[in-house]
Amino acid sequence: MKWRGSLTAMLALAIMLAGTMVGLGGQASAQDAADRPVLRLGVNAADLATLDPHYASGTQDRTVVDMIFNGLVRYAPGNSAEMEPDLATEIPTPEMADGKQVWTFTLRDDVTCQAGPDTDAYPLTADDVVYSLQKSANVDRSAYAGDYAGMTVEKVDDHTVKITMDEPLSPTLFLPKVANYAGGFIVCSKAVEAMGDDAFKTHPVGTGPFAFESYTSQNSVVLTANDDYFRGAPKLGGVEVRYMPDPSSRELGMQSGELDVIAGVNEAPWVERINSDGQFQADVFGVAEAVWVNFNVTAAPLDNPKVREALALAISRDEHAALRGEPVSELIYSVVPAQEMPGGLTKEEAEAAGVLYEQDIERARQLMAEAGYPDGFSMDLVTSEMSDYRANYEVLQAELAEIGVTINLNVVDHATMHEQIRNDVNPIVIYVAFRPNANVYLTNFFDSASIVVTGSAPNANFSHYSGIDDLIEKARTETDPEAQAEIWKEANIQILKDLAAYPLYMQNLVYARSPRVDYGHELKSSLALYPQITEQTTINAG
Amino acid sequence: MATAHAAVATATLAAPEGPKLISQRERALRTFASNRTAVLGMVMIVAIVVVALAAPLLAPHDPLQQSVRDRLAPPSVDYPLGRDDKGRDILSRIIYGTRIALLVGVVSVLLGGLLGTAIGVVAGYFGGKVDSALMRLTDVLLAFPELITGLLVLAVLGPGLGKMIIAIGLTIAPRFARIAYGPTLALKETEFIEAARSIGVRDGRLLRVHILPNVGGDLLVFASLWTASAIRLEASLSFIGLGVAPPTPTWGQMIRDGTVHLAAVPLYSLGPGVALLLTVLAFNLVGDGFRDVLDPKARA
Numbered sequence A: 001m002k003w004r005g006s007l008t009a010m011l012a013l014a015i016m017l018a019g020t021m022v023g024l025g026g027q028a029s030a031q032d033a034a035d036r037p038v039l040r041l042g043v044n045a046a047d048l049a050t051l052d053p054h055y056a057s058g059t060q061d062r063t064v065v066d067m068i069f070n071g072l073v074r075y076a077p078g079n080s081a082e083m084e085p086d087l088a089t090e091i092p093t094p095e096m097a098d099g100k101q102v103w104t105f106t107l108r109d110d111v112t113c114q115a116g117p118d119t120d121a122y123p124l125t126a127d128d129v130v131y132s133l134q135k136s137a138n139v140d141r142s143a144y145a146g147d148y149a150g151m152t153v154e155k156v157d158d159h160t161v162k163i164t165m166d167e168p169l170s171p172t173l174f175l176p177k178v179a180n181y182a183g184g185f186i187v188c189s190k191a192v193e194a195m196g197d198d199a200f201k202t203h204p205v206g207t208g209p210f211a212f213e214s215y216t217s218q219n220s221v222v223l224t225a226n227d228d229y230f231r232g233a234p235k236l237g238g239v240e241v242r243y244m245p246d247p248s249s250r251e252l253g254m255q256s257g258e259l260d261v262i263a264g265v266n267e268a269p270w271v272e273r274i275n276s277d278g279q280f281q282a283d284v285f286g287v288a289e290a291v292w293v294n295f296n297v298t299a300a301p302l303d304n305p306k307v308r309e310a311l312a313l314a315i316s317r318d319e320h321a322a323l324r325g326e327p328v329s330e331l332i333y334s335v336v337p338a339q340e341m342p343g344g345l346t347k348e349e350a351e352a353a354g355v356l357y358e359q360d361i362e363r364a365r366q367l368m369a370e371a372g373y374p375d376g377f378s379m380d381l382v383t384s385e386m387s388d389y390r391a392n393y394e395v396l397q398a399e400l401a402e403i404g405v406t407i408n409l410n411v412v413d414h415a416t417m418h419e420q421i422r423n424d425v426n427p428i429v430i431y432v433a434f435r436p437n438a439n440v441y442l443t444n445f446f447d448s449a450s451i452v453v454t455g456s457a458p459n460a461n462f463s464h465y466s467g468i469d470d471l472i473e474k475a476r477t478e479t480d481p482e483a484q485a486e487i488w489k490e491a492n493i494q495i496l497k498d499l500a501a502y503p504l505y506m507q508n509l510v511y512a513r514s515p516r517v518d519y520g521h522e523l524k525s526s527l528a529l530y531p532q533i534t535e536q537t538t539i540n541a542g
Numbered sequence B: 001m002a003t004a005h006a007a008v009a010t011a012t013l014a015a016p017e018g019p020k021l022i023s024q025r026e027r028a029l030r031t032f033a034s035n036r037t038a039v040l041g042m043v044m045i046v047a048i049v050v051v052a053l054a055a056p057l058l059a060p061h062d063p064l065q066q067s068v069r070d071r072l073a074p075p076s077v078d079y080p081l082g083r084d085d086k087g088r089d090i091l092s093r094i095i096y097g098t099r100i101a102l103l104v105g106v107v108s109v110l111l112g113g114l115l116g117t118a119i120g121v122v123a124g125y126f127g128g129k130v131d132s133a134l135m136r137l138t139d140v141l142l143a144f145p146e147l148i149t150g151l152l153v154l155a156v157l158g159p160g161l162g163k164m165i166i167a168i169g170l171t172i173a174p175r176f177a178r179i180a181y182g183p184t185l186a187l188k189e190t191e192f193i194e195a196a197r198s199i200g201v202r203d204g205r206l207l208r209v210h211i212l213p214n215v216g217g218d219l220l221v222f223a224s225l226w227t228a229s230a231i232r233l234e235a236s237l238s239f240i241g242l243g244v245a246p247p248t249p250t251w252g253q254m255i256r257d258g259t260v261h262l263a264a265v266p267l268y269s270l271g272p273g274v275a276l277l278l279t280v281l282a283f284n285l286v287g288d289g290f291r292d293v294l295d296p297k298a299r300a
Helices: A002-035 A059-068 A126-137 A171-178 A189-195 A247-255 A268-276 A305-314 A317-321 A347-352 A361-370 A387-401 A414-422 A438-446 A469-476 A481-497 B002-013 B024-034 B036-053 B090-126 B128-143 B146-157 B161-188 B191-198 B203-240 B251-259 B266-294
Strands: A038-043 A073-076 A079-085 A095-097 A100-106 A151-157 A160-165 A210-216 A220-225 A238-243 A261-263 A281-295 A329-331 A378-384 A406-412 A428-433 A501-513
Touching: A038 A059, A038 A247, A059 A210, A059 A220, A059 A238, A100 A171, A126 A151, A126 A160, A126 A189, A171 A481, A210 A238, A247 A261, A268 A281, A268 A501, A281 A387, A305 A361, A305 A387, A317 A329, A317 A387, A317 A501, A347 A481, A378 A387, A378 A414, A378 A428, A387 A406, A387 A428, A406 A414, A438 A469, A438 A481, A469 A481, A481 A501, B024 B036, B024 B266, B036 B090, B036 B266, B090 B128, B090 B161, B090 B203, B090 B251, B090 B266, B128 B161, B146 B161, B146 B203, B161 B203, B191 B203, B203 B251, B203 B266, B251 B266
Parallel strands: A038 A238, A038 A261, A378 A406
Antiparallel strands: A073 A079, A095 A100, A100 A160, A151 A160, A210 A220, A220 A238, A261 A501, A281 A428, A281 A501, A329 A501
């Protein structure tokens, strides 16, 4: 039987040779990618909404586009307080020319646009950057067009882009426009042109560490490693994003080993429970949403400053923050959270300015009596059924009951609440929101133009407040970041002096992971609202 | 009192008396008393009513007193079932929740019963176009499941205790109408009704004195069964978030809020769940007992 053995050996050799030859033909890297682990990520959503980065605003969509696209500059992975170059070689300093501000970006020359369904991979040039920022500025092709008004983008040469701002801006306000967030994401022009905007929404093509592979409705998006990524080939073979809106399902998925990273529950007890058994790691990180109370300063009886002060003194920040518990929630002392961005007030700063308003029921009752309401009053308020809102309204209801104010709560669905409060139904509005900088917080919620219903550009000024218009404008055009932050602080102090709002707490994000997952960066804060998976992310062998 | 006699009188027509003569009321009581589960149900209802009436005495804490910093605290001596997501005492909230459950159960069934019976009796007695119009309307309403009808009505009226009672009442009314309709049709043809009519008794009096008392027995059985359904429906609607406005404690709302914390504080959902189960069970047991008394065919 010896001959049969050698025949088998020869056959095997032949197959191996053939395999090698095929391998030389280009299969090697794919083989390679298959050897690397795929990270399975359970996100808190039933489905994607859109993967066009210039429309992506849902948490689940920001997560995916973060892995596929880059900006000219980027927020350091895991630390959104730090800005670093991304597609650009460095962060430029602006120059003034003809009274306008000019930012000149030099592009890296090793950036590759991923292959699209109708296009091959190609080197990224200034043409793509100009195309992309113009798309962001086009109201028909972007949800963020407003941020790009007054901006002119020009190609100087293949690797140089010149951006001219009609109105000079500080780096704090300018750089986010060209960073890896919202309208700042750079899309690959040839791919978009070949596909059209609609197809692009479910087949994004960018320059990032991962490339879109497939999408199954209400189930998953599969991304594969982009081995031509300019920072080097990813250590992962790919990422599978699974849409799982139920937190228990995600937790079970992680426990059974089917998921490596999951969106958690933003509550301290959940974090403690996951971390206590040592099997998994729960991470608490920013960016956090601020939670605060708006008082309508024009509606009786809240138009009386004494009444507003009484209401503020009846509130306990700690009680509200306990709904989430530390470290998921952190107390804030101005609507702009000082922990997250320049322009917010720390506790010390609020105290020094006399706008801390710590709970003092006795004083609150006294103020009510002085204002002519010794027996309080009653008020109807609409709340969303969503626990963030309902729970805070219920806590407020109990707090105000202490000073004789009766709140009748009408629980409606979330969309209805948003519609109603924009129709000025609630004299007191509790709001939960993240905004990327102090300017956007103050403009959206406290600029007189943003006053709901009656403002010139109604947005979310539920307080009908008009006391800081000049400060907002002054800060917006201040190009020195430190001076700008000081003006924002001044504006925040004024809001609190006038008690147009009462800041409660901010709530951080919570994700959990298998301890084998190493993100490749420290996790402090992420504008992409997930821990961020990059080319450095790995899953260590068992 | 004539009402009760008349009701039992028709019920006993089909069951010939035994040799020993006892009053009909006594016999009804005996039948009910011999049904142990029915008696148990009655005892439970009495207990539940006592809990509802004496809630301020029985509840160890103010059901609205919050302390968010102690949220989801496990059971302790002071808080035997633990605290909810706003630090309120779960036991006290269950005790106070009994009031809403009974109020909704009883009042909505009364409302639905009055409305439905009126529709059924009028349609059955007058017949013709009135009959067609009323009973087709009833059929349309019956085509929807209870929860859907409740949702529809609440969607139009908006949430709130009174509106919830109206919504559940309207859900139940067509079912009462159906129950009242059949016997009315049969009674209308009987000799004593014809006799009454021949001596000039007017329709109104005829309906009140002769027809209604005779359909009352069936209605009583279904009223007790539907009280259980109404309480369940209230919990379901509250569970969906369409119920009574916060902070009023209701079982459905508690079960809903507790589901988020099922792993950490199971009693948050389980406590009101058990209360709901016992209450619905009690009304069902009593309803079965009534049926045995009033329906001789069902008697073993």
